[in-house]
Amino acid sequence: xxxxxxxxxxxxxxxxxxxxxIGDKWSLLVIPLLLEGPMRNxxxxxxxxxxxxxxxxxxxxxxxxxxxxxxxDYGEVPPRVDYxxxxxxxxxxxxxxxxxxxxxxxxxxxxxxxxxx
Amino acid sequence: xxxxxxxxxxxxxxxxxxxxxIGDKWSLLVIPLLLEGPMRNxxxxxxxxxxxxxxxxxxxxxxxxxxxxxxxDYGEVPPRVDYxxxxxxxxxxxxxxxxxxxxxxxxxxxxxxxxxx
DNA sequence: CTGGATCCTCGATGATACTG
DNA sequence: CAGTATCATCGAGGATCCAG
Numbered sequence: 001x002x003x004x005x006x007x008x009x010x011x012x013x014x015x016x017x018x019x020x021x022i023g024d025k026w027s028l029l030v031i032p033l034l035l036e037g038p039m040r041n042x043x044x045x046x047x048x049x050x051x052x053x054x055x056x057x058x059x060x061x062x063x064x065x066x067x068x069x070x071x072x073d074y075g076e077v078p079p080r081v082d083y084x085x086x087x088x089x090x091x092x093x094x095x096x097x098x099x100x101x102x103x104x105x106x107x108x109x110x111x112x113x114x115x116x117x
Numbered sequence: 118x119x120x121x122x123x124x125x126x127x128x129x130x131x132x133x134x135x136x137x138x139i140g141d142k143w144s145l146l147v148i149p150l151l152l153e154g155p156m157r158n159x160x161x162x163x164x165x166x167x168x169x170x171x172x173x174x175x176x177x178x179x180x181x182x183x184x185x186x187x188x189x190d191y192g193e194v195p196p197r198v199d200y201x202x203x204x205x206x207x208x209x210x211x212x213x214x215x216x217x218x219x220x221x222x223x224x225x226x227x228x229x230x231x232x233x234x
Numbered sequence: 235c236t237g238g239a240t241c242c243t244c245g246a247t248g249a250t251a252c253t254g
Numbered sequence: 255c256a257g258t259a260t261c262a263t264c265g266a267g268g269a270t271c272c273a274g
Binding site: 157158159170171174190194195196197198 | 255256257258
């Protein structure tokens with residue numbers, strides 16, 4: 001087995017790309033949302049205020065590519081499709097959830113006394 | 118005390134802005150770096166391959182605004198300035214470090230079998 | 235309902251040059 | 255060394271229309 005650790009501090013290391021995927025504004029919101037269970041396109045649109053259809057689709061697609069989200073198409077008509085976390089995605093969601101919570105908890109501290117003259 | 122929790126899922130909530138700050142590509146790299154101790158501009162430039170002077174400055178400035186990083190100017194000449202994590206930043210760095218490590222650990226899983234036809 | 239394809243704009247980012 | 259200012263570019267992202 002390889003023991004070459006990816007190092008995002010090196011410009012060419014693909015792991016930096018991953019950081020970009022995860023650090024993505026919308027991914028950071030979509031992933032924890034799916035902790036609550038499978039969601040459909042329209043549901044996600046409603047849950048995440050301000051996201052455009054385009055970005056949602058794009059985000060989901062990318063998350064699927066990286067094995068974080070599973071897209072399930074029921075092949076019905078009218079179309080029914082939902083998205084859920086893969087095991088890998090679930091694992092990541094925990095971490096991101098922690099991050100989100102940190103933000104929520106420390107929001108005041110971050111914004112207060114900003115440059116208190 | 119207020120008990121109104123910030124909710125990044127609401128478009129207008131300022132917490133979303135915070136998510137953006139933290140989720141930022143460069144912030145995600147700078148913050149954990151400072152865990153190793155105070156660093157100077159040039160050091161950071163060297164440590165983070167590919168970052169431009171402009172983005173580094175901009176990133177540091179923003180982190181300082183949000184009370185995550187402390188900028189110390191020794192007022193010497195030639196100029197000597199270094200940056201270190203604030204207590205708040207230190208706390209955040211732990212979380213982000215976890216995220217980064219997750220990426221490093223699960224890098225293979227994310228990229229392997231991508232669309233294994 | 236899901237989401238693909240287009241057009242268009244604006245802002246983020248990099249490169250460069252300059253100052254203290 | 256630290257940092258600002260300027261310019262030019264490129265691509266992210268939104269709005270819209272269309273289709274299965």
